[in-house]
Amino acid sequence: MKSRTFLLTFILFLLFYYSGILIASAVTLKSNLDSSKDRSLREHYFIVSSYAKDLNALEKRGASVDDVIGSLYRSYFDFYSKQKVILAISKEGQQLYTDLMAESAPFPRTPLISKTSDRLVSTEKFKGKEYIRVVGAMPAPYDTYVLAYYYDVSDIFSSWNKMTVMLLLSGILLCGLLAVCLLLVLHRVFRPLQQISAASRSIAQGQYENRIEVKGHDELAEMAGSFNHMAEEIQSQMLQLATIAEQKQQFVDNLAHELRTPLTAIYGYAEYIQKVVRTEEDKLFATHYIMSESRRLQNIAHRLLDMATYRGNKIELSNVHMGDLIRGVKQSVSMKAAEQQIQMIYECRFDTLLCDADLMHVLLVNLINNAMKACGSDGIIKLVAQLENEHKVISVQDNGKGMTEEHLAHITEAFYRVDSSRSRSGGGAGLGLTLCKQIAVNHEAELSFSSAPGKGTQAKLTFTSR
Numbered sequence: 001m002k003s004r005t006f007l008l009t010f011i012l013f014l015l016f017y018y019s020g021i022l023i024a025s026a027v028t029l030k031s032n033l034d035s036s037k038d039r040s041l042r043e044h045y046f047i048v049s050s051y052a053k054d055l056n057a058l059e060k061r062g063a064s065v066d067d068v069i070g071s072l073y074r075s076y077f078d079f080y081s082k083q084k085v086i087l088a089i090s091k092e093g094q095q096l097y098t099d100l101m102a103e104s105a106p107f108p109r110t111p112l113i114s115k116t117s118d119r120l121v122s123t124e125k126f127k128g129k130e131y132i133r134v135v136g137a138m139p140a141p142y143d144t145y146v147l148a149y150y151y152d153v154s155d156i157f158s159s160w161n162k163m164t165v166m167l168l169l170s171g172i173l174l175c176g177l178l179a180v181c182l183l184l185v186l187h188r189v190f191r192p193l194q195q196i197s198a199a200s201r202s203i204a205q206g207q208y209e210n211r212i213e214v215k216g217h218d219e220l221a222e223m224a225g226s227f228n229h230m231a232e233e234i235q236s237q238m239l240q241l242a243t244i245a246e247q248k249q250q251f252v253d254n255l256a257h258e259l260r261t262p263l264t265a266i267y268g269y270a271e272y273i274q275k276v277v278r279t280e281e282d283k284l285f286a287t288h289y290i291m292s293e294s295r296r297l298q299n300i301a302h303r304l305l306d307m308a309t310y311r312g313n314k315i316e317l318s319n320v321h322m323g324d325l326i327r328g329v330k331q332s333v334s335m336k337a338a339e340q341q342i343q344m345i346y347e348c349r350f351d352t353l354l355c356d357a358d359l360m361h362v363l364l365v366n367l368i369n370n371a372m373k374a375c376g377s378d379g380i381i382k383l384v385a386q387l388e389n390e391h392k393v394i395s396v397q398d399n400g401k402g403m404t405e406e407h408l409a410h411i412t413e414a415f416y417r418v419d420s421s422r423s424r425s426g427g428g429a430g431l432g433l434t435l436c437k438q439i440a441v442n443h444e445a446e447l448s449f450s451s452a453p454g455k456g457t458q459a460k461l462t463f464t465s466r
Helices: 002-060 065-083 154-204 219-275 280-310 322-339 357-374 432-442
Strands: 085-091 094-098 119-126 129-137 145-152 318-321 343-348 352-355 380-388 391-398 445-452 456-463
Touching (some): 002 119, 002 129, 002 145, 002 154, 129 154, 318 357, 357 380, 357 391, 357 456, 432 445
Antiparallel strands (some): 119 129
């Protein structure tokens, strides 16, 4: 592409440049010749008029025209030969007097002139020189004599030839300079395209970090910037896809792990009841364990169904009285709090909240349940609804064991457990906070956590749009 563009542009330049030179040279030559022809016509008219007056004066003195015309020619020859002019006089087509300069070479034949007013103008070449010839008859009664005027224009042709050669030679130098400049310009123009091509191949091979260097503020820089923006978007989307794929794979792995353990236990205890003779107490224990693990699987299925239902669905919001919402939450967690000897504190500093009451109830109960798991006996959990920076905020604070920053970054992931042993003593499926995060997103709210080992954890739900 670069070579074809260079050749085409260079050929077009040569064509137009040399065509321009030829046209300009031809116009210049024609203009100079036309100017010389006009001068020759004026001088020819002046000469024949003066010649006729001189003949008339000599004839009045009694001289014969045929006798004096030659002497007059000599005087005119002496004057005009110094101006590079040749004069010739003929009568009825016969050459009478000719400039001595032409004696060594055949002189052009003077054409016949039918009328006194007729004058012929032409360009003639003899003795290696170019002449403008003007032929015309003398005024009556001497119209039988024809005066031919030859003006030397060799200098004009010589200057024209030199100018043309100089233009052609300068054209060669200019074309060489143009070729170098054109190569530099095309290299500058095509360099971003070559970089884009190389970067595109790299991106196609999975190397998304390649970028093009942007220089200047012209269209090429804008194109390079647009390509870099496109590459950044592709890289960002590929990273997002990779992250999503990794999260999905992690979800599948965690789900398989969560299902495998209770299913193994259920199968083992069922086989234990079937094949081994046991007491009623042992059978009751095994049956109770089977039912417990079955409820765990049922809970996982329900939570997964809830998350699938809430994800991407538009929920209907209404103004809910905070007192009613907190009373409902209190009723749901009071018994379990009493069993674990956990003190519950509720504070409400605004009246209403635009939300889905049922989903908000699920979210708050889940947060409190997680706080209970982190607290031991005599733990304290505080639920506070207040305004912060003109935004409504609901926080759940506990004084439990807390967690590290590493755990905080993953607690909303499905099946994630802070306990590295993945203990099920609390009965959780690892989906509660994931569901809470989905409910918060559906309410256009931000769910955040802060914690430190031994200092407890705070979950904060901030309604940024209200």
